[in-house]
Amino acid sequence: QLQLAESGGASVQTGGSLRLSCAASIRTFMDYAMGWFRQAPGKERELVAAISRRGGNTFYADSVKGRFTISRDARNTMWLQMNSLKPEDTAVYSCAAARDYGSAYRLSDYDYWGRGTQVTVSS
Numbered sequence: 110q111l112q113l114a115e116s117g118g119a120s121v122q123t124g125g126s127l128r129l130s131c132a133a134s135i136r137t138f139m140d141y142a143m144g145w146f147r148q149a150p151g152k153e154r155e156l157v158a159a160i161s162r163r164g165g166n167t168f169y170a171d172s173v174k175g176r177f178t179i180s181r182d183a184r185n186t187m188w189l190q191m192n193s194l195k196p197e198d199t200a201v202y203s204c205a206a207a208r209d210y211g212s213a214y215r216l217s218d219y220d221y222w223g224r225g226t227q228v229t230v231s232s
Contacts (some may be wrong), residue, residue: 111135111221113204118226121194125230131171131204131223138185139163141221142213145198147228154216157202158189159211165203172197178202190212194230201225 117129129145144159158179159168167179178195181187187204203225207213 111141111206113206113221113223114150115202115204115220115223115226118202118228120229120231123195123230123232125194125219126190126192127194127228128194129191129202129204129226129228131187133185133206138181141184142174142210142218143179143181143187144205144207144213144219145187145202146205147198147202149197149200152200154203154215156216159212159214160187165230166212168212172176172206191228196230196232198228198229200228202228 112134114132128140145157146154147157148154176192178190204223205219206221208220209219210213210218
């Protein structure tokens, strides 16, 4: 059973940066497409960024394009570098793994979820 654990969430001011990490408890990490989702209070969970199994393909939501960067290693870790943070980026950020897709872009594609880490951006 794959387990995911996020870290790196914090409270920052507008314009600040954070780097989120997602650690996977599995040796076959490269068998999974990965993604970062976020959910703000009163809003639906949304895909922020996704990365393919080998890391060659990435996807970003329009709202974070040019500010966020997703990356992964071959061992067991994925990151989300977040720059130029805005108050609207405030949310719980969760990492997720998709078993059956080379790249995954839909909520329903993902099979495993971390518990999330809080990111708060103040103005």
